[in-house]
Amino acid sequence: KLDKIYEEIEKPIIHIIKKMQDYGILIDKKYFENLSKGYHKELDKLTDKIYKIAGLEFNINSPKQLGEVLFDKMGMKSSKKKNSNGSFSTKVSVLEELEENNPIIKEILAYRELQKLLSTYIDVIPKMTGEDDRLHAKFLQNGTTTGRFSSQDPNLQNLPIKTELGKRIRNGFIAGKGYKLLTFDYSQIELRVAAMLSGDKKMTQIFCDGKDIHSGVASFVFGVPLEKIDGEMRRKAKVINFGIIYGMGVSSLRKSLGGTREEAQKFYDNYFNQFSGLRDYLEGVKVFAMKQVYTETLFGRRRYFPNINSRIPFLKNMAERTAINAPIQGTATADIIKLAIRYSEEDLKNADLLNKAHLVLQIHDELVYEVEEGFLMEIEKVIKNAMQTVLERSYLHYKTNVPLIVHSGFGDNFGEVK
Incomplete structure (x- = not known):
């Protein structure tokens, strides 16, 4: 099985990834320069605000000094304020707990976001480009334990998408003259793979009918017709859909949903009663992992879990949670996406279009x-056709009722196409 993965999935794309790195993606340096100016100005304003509220100047980037200012000078109280070395903890979860009654915290969190964007991306990326003004990041095929890519110099896998400030970075990745950036992404690939691997009838049906998976799940869990599902019901279904495939327990679910533990437990139980095929599959993965100390993707890619039978509850629980997710994540964002790269390249070549399209990011x-x-x-x-047909075309000739759907878009820059 592992030989097959190397021969059919990994080896055929080595040259494609090398070509992608060598070609690089064009960077709009002027855009980054202006963004940097604007963000640094904003950072200075936030710095002044923080000094004013605190009543003194200090190094905001120093957790030690920040802790002393918040907890000693300003007298804030936190349930988890000490680190193991006895110093004050100023990690995000601690600060968020204090945010409601302390206006300085909102400014500190905003400062941290800006500071991270500047030091990780905005001030760094223009300096990393080659003479061709292109960024040649490294993409590592074996960069993660699940088999998916990682990237470095810089890490483009973590390009911010959640906040407006972060999203703006994407506008600086541009197409050359006479070109457009054309993007393709799989729609809800991990949930589709979960339906596929588990064979859960209801989940498969939702995808076969082309319905929205979160609304479809909400309909079953809340016992309400699809047209009566409101935004809050869909939000809750979305939380549990993604949470479950990452091994989320009732406590984490309660935190994400809000409400009481009893409500979360009821929701959790009801979800698994409705989607019993998924429940049995996840339980089966856990049992398999405990026996074999590894899990396998659809294609047989393995991930080992040495702590799965640990006597230390924390280590065991963490290994179980990760093991549950590994076959789903490994099939979706490693095996499938790598086959998509391979078949897209082959089909472009056959259509005599290979010199008109260049892979620039994964x-x-x-x-x-x-x-x-x-x-x-x-x-x-x-x-699009190559990406949607990878499973039946692969050496497994895998047939499934769950369709793989690919969305595409194009624009002059990466921000525009999202």
Whole structure:
């Protein structure tokens, strides 16, 4: 099995990844320069605000000094304020707990976000480009234990997407003259793979019917027709959908949903009563992992869990949670995406379009190409088809009722296409 993964999945894309790194993605240096100016100005304003509220100047980037200011000078109280070395903890979870009654905390969190964006991306990326103004980040095929890619110099896998300030960074990744950036991403790939591997009838049906998975799950869990599902019900279903495949327990679920532990327990139980195929599958993965000390993806890619039978509860629980997710994440964002890279390249070559489309980024379940403008529609069709048919085309010739759906978009920069 592992030989097959190397021969059929990993080896055929080594040259494609090398080519992607060598080609690089074009960076708009002027855009980053202006963004940097604006963000540094904002950072200075926040610094002044923090000094004013605190009543003194100190190094905001020093956890030690920040802790002393918040807990000693300003007298804040936190249930988990000490680190193991006896110093004050100022990690995000501690600060968020204090945010409600202390206006300085909001400013500190905003300061930290800006500082991280500047020091990790905005001030760094323009300096890392080659003479061609392109960023040639390294993409590592074996960079993670699940088999998915990691990247470094810089780490593009963590490009911010959640906040407006973070999203703006993507506008600085641009297409060259006469080209567009064309992106493809799998729709809810991990949940589709969960339905596929578990064979859960209800979940499979939702995907087969082309319904929204979160609304569909909410309909079953709350016992309400699809058209009566409101935003809050869908939100709760979304939390549990993603939580469950990451091994989330009742306590974490309660934290994410709000409400009482009893409500969370009821929701959790009801979810698994409705989706019993998924429940049995996840339990089966756990039992298999405890016996074999590893899990396998659909294609047989292994991940080992030496702590799964540990006598230390914390280590055992962590290993169990990770083991539950490994086959799903490894199949979705390692095996499937790597096969998609391979087949897209092969099909572009067969269609004589390989010199018109260049793979420039791979982020999680997404592929980004720089494409000659006149060939956009042709290339979009070829790649989308390759990505949606990877399973039956693979050496497993895997047939499933759960369709793989790919969304695509194009624009002059990476922010525009999202």
